[in-house]
Amino acid sequence: MSDNQTLVDQVNKILGKIKDPETGRRLRKQIHETKVEDNLISVKVGLTSYANPLKADFENEVKNALESELSEHEIAVDVVEHVRPAQSVGQVGLTAKAVIAVAAGKGGVGKSTAATSLAIALKRSGCKVGLLDADVYGPSIPHLTGVRGNVTKVDNKIQPLDFDGIPLMSIGFMVPPGEAVIWRGPMLHSAITTFLRDTAWGDLDYLIIDMPPGTGDIALSISQMIPLTGAIIVCTPQEVALIDAIKAVGMFRKVGIPVIGLIENMSSFVCPDNGKEYDIFGKGGAKDYASQDKIEFLGEIPISIQLRERGDSGQMWANFDDPNVSPFLEKIAYNLTKSLAEKAVLTPAQPQLPVLG
Ligand code: ADP
Numbered sequence: 512m513s514d515n516q517t518l519v520d521q522v523n524k525i526l527g528k529i530k531d532p533e534t535g536r537r538l539r540k541q542i543h544e545t546k547v548e549d550n551l552i553s554v555k556v557g558l559t560s561y562a563n564p565l566k567a568d569f570e571n572e573v574k575n576a577l578e579s580e581l582s583e584h585e586i587a588v589d590v591v592e593h594v595r596p597a598q599s600v601g602q603v604g605l606t607a608k609a610v611i612a613v614a615a616g617k618g619g620v621g622k623s624t625a626a627t628s629l630a631i632a633l634k635r636s637g638c639k640v641g642l643l644d645a646d647v648y649g650p651s652i653p654h655l656t657g658v659r660g661n662v663t664k665v666d667n668k669i670q671p672l673d674f675d676g677i678p679l680m681s682i683g684f685m686v687p688p689g690e691a692v693i694w695r696g697p698m699l700h701s702a703i704t705t706f707l708r709d710t711a712w713g714d715l716d717y718l719i720i721d722m723p724p725g726t727g728d729i730a731l732s733i734s735q736m737i738p739l740t741g742a743i744i745v746c747t748p749q750e751v752a753l754i755d756a757i758k759a760v761g762m763f764r765k766v767g768i769p770v771i772g773l774i775e776n777m778s779s780f781v782c783p784d785n786g787k788e789y790d791i792f793g794k795g796g797a798k799d800y801a802s803q804d805k806i807e808f809l810g811e812i813p814i815s816i817q818l819r820e821r822g823d824s825g826q827m828w829a830n831f832d833d834p835n836v837s838p839f840l841e842k843i844a845y846n847l848t849k850s851l852a853e854k855a856v857l858t859p860a861q862p863q864l865p866v867l868g
Contacts, residue, residue: 515547518547518552518581519545519546519547521580521581522545522547522552522554522577522581523542523545525576525577525580525581526538526542526545526554526556526573526576526577527539527542528576529556529572529573529576531558531559531562532558532562532565532569532848532852532855533559533561533562533595533608533852533855534855535852535855538556540557540593541556541557541558541593542554542555542556542557543555543556543557543591543593550583550584550585551584551585551586551587552577552581552584552585552586552587553586553587553588553589554573554577554586554587554588554589555589555590555591556569556573556588556589556590556591557590557591557592557593558590558591558592558593559592559593559594559595559716560592560637560638560639560716561595561608561609561638561639561716561717561848562848562852563636563637563638563848564632564633564636564638564844564845564847564848564849565845565848565849565852566590566636566637568849569590570588570590573588573590574586574588596714597639597714597715597716600737600738601707601736601737601738602736603704603707603708603736603737604708605707605708605712605715605718605737606712606713606714606715607641607712607715607716607717607718608715608716608717609716609717609718609740609851610717610718610720610737610738610739610740611629611717611718611719611720611739611740611741611742611743611771611847612720612722612730612733612739612741612742612743612763612768613625613626613629613719613720613721613722613742613743613745614722614724614730614742614743614744614745614759614763615722615724615744615745615746615755615756615759616724616725616744616746616752616754616755616756616757616758616759617724617725617752617755618649618724618725620724620745620746620747620752620776620777621745621747621776621777621812622646622721622722622724622745623644623646623651623652623655623721624655624776624812624818624822624827625743625745625774625776625812625843626642626652626719626720626721627642627652627655627656627721627827628812628827628830628840628843629719629743629840629843629844629847630642630674630677630717630719631677631827631828631830631831631840632831632840632841632843632844633716633717633719633844633847633848634675634676634677635831635841636844638716638717639713639714639715639716639717640677640715640716640717640718640719641671641677641678641679641680641712641713641715641717641718641719642656642674642677642678642679642680642718642719642721643679643680643681643706643718643719643720643721644679644680644681644682644683644721645682645702645703645706645720645721645722645723645729645733646682646721646722646723646724647682647699647702647723647729648723648724649723650681650682650683651683652679652681652683652721653681653683653684654683654822654823654825655822655825655827656674656679656825656827657824657825657826658672658673658674658679658825659684660672660684661684662680662684662685665711667709668709668710668711669705669709669710669711670710670711671710671711671712672684675828678711678712678713678715680706680710682702685702685705696728699728699729699732700732703729703732703733703736704736707733707736707737708736720733722742725759727762727763727765727766730742730762730763730766730768731766734766734767734768739768739769740769740771740851741768741769741770741771742759742763742768742769742770742771743770743771743772743773743774743809743847744756744759744760744763744770744772744773744774744806745773745774745776746773746774746775746776746797747775747776747777747792748775748777748778748790748792748793748794748795748796748797749792749793749796750793750796752792753796753797753800756773756797756800757800757804760804760806770806771807771809771847771850771851772801772806772807772808772809772846772847772850773797773800773801773806773807773808773809774797774809774810774811774812774843775796775797775798775808775810775811775812776811776812777791777792777812777813777814778790778792778794778811778812778813778814779791779794779811779813779814780813780814780815781813781835783816791814797811798811807846807850809843809846809847809850810839810842810843810846811839812836812839812840812843813835813836813839815833815835815836817830817833817835817836818830818833818836
């Protein structure tokens with residue numbers, strides 16, 4: 512065996528100890544190429560679009576692992592896309608790797624803003640994301656995204672509208688704006704069926720669902736149809752808001768839906784006139800509660816006049832060009848993917864499937 516081949520084997524052995532963030536399983540087919548030329552070791556390792564927010568961490572992990580064991584060599588790591596389609600979740604034909612409910616104990620805390628921002632942040636990282644506005648009592652996603660129109664059917668499937676590459680569905684596309692709809696049990700169930708079973712979402716990494724605030728009817732309907740990966744609770748820092756958030760956490764736990772974490776919205780306000788930070792609604796309450804109740808704190812969003820204006824004019828993508836807002840939104844997407852990856856390490860996804868590329 513040539514020296515080079517021995518070294519290639521050694522490199523592959525080191526890479527084989529690293530875990531895929533999506534499944535928690537060791538890299539195998541994700542080792543796309545290993546080359547040794549003189550002193551240079553170059554590897555191509557694959558990462559699925561699902562785990563894209565963790566790309567920099569993954570690249571560092573691979574680089575550090577190789578450098579620590581093969582310190583006399585120069586190491587070049589190229590992270591390439593590894594294609595692994597999503598599987599069906601539940602019996603409804605939805606293909607998604609994670610279905611995330613974004614919820615709040617009450618309205619007006621910025622739940623829809625957080626859900627939309629999360630979807631955009633994941634999309635910007637290269638994930639395949641769908642956004643579902645299931646807030647049947649006050650669908651605000653059409654307003655926030657500026658996407659309006661009527662849904663059409665092709666081959667008996669409802670075609671979601673397009674929000675710059677994010678398939679989008681909202682009850683707001685199905686009832687005229689401003690028209691009050693009294694949703695009761697069977698109607699709610701039928702709306703949820705339309706959303707999950709009859710909509711052509713395509714192959715998704717993440718389906719982000721903006722839930723109605725408060726009670727758990729919709730959560731229950733959805734969880735009866737598909738296994739939800741978990742819920743994210745959005746709250747504001749005041750103590751009264753926290754009480755509602757705690758209730759929401761309790762509700763999800765009661766119906767057996769895991770609580771992934773908490774987002775604190777309207778955390779602080781940086782005054783544009785003097786650059787001073789003001790904690791208008793207090794600070795840290797949600798973080799403290801999260802740590803007491805062993806819930807992950809996924810991040811915070813500051814109060815921003817521009818963020819509100821962009822929401823009102825359907826310009827939510829522009830928040831990602833704003834250095835006062837963008838890092839906060841990106842951090843939340845990163846923390847979410849990281850949290851799911853850590854859980855995948857503990858319980859590898861779909862362990863019943865022997866080989867998944
Ligand atoms: P919810 O879905 O909880 O009812 P929304 O996301 O619709 O709340 O937000 C309610 C209002 O508050 C919107 O006008 C939105 O633009 C505004 N808003 C949300 N988060 C912030 C924030 N961090 N800074 C400024 N305005 C915000």
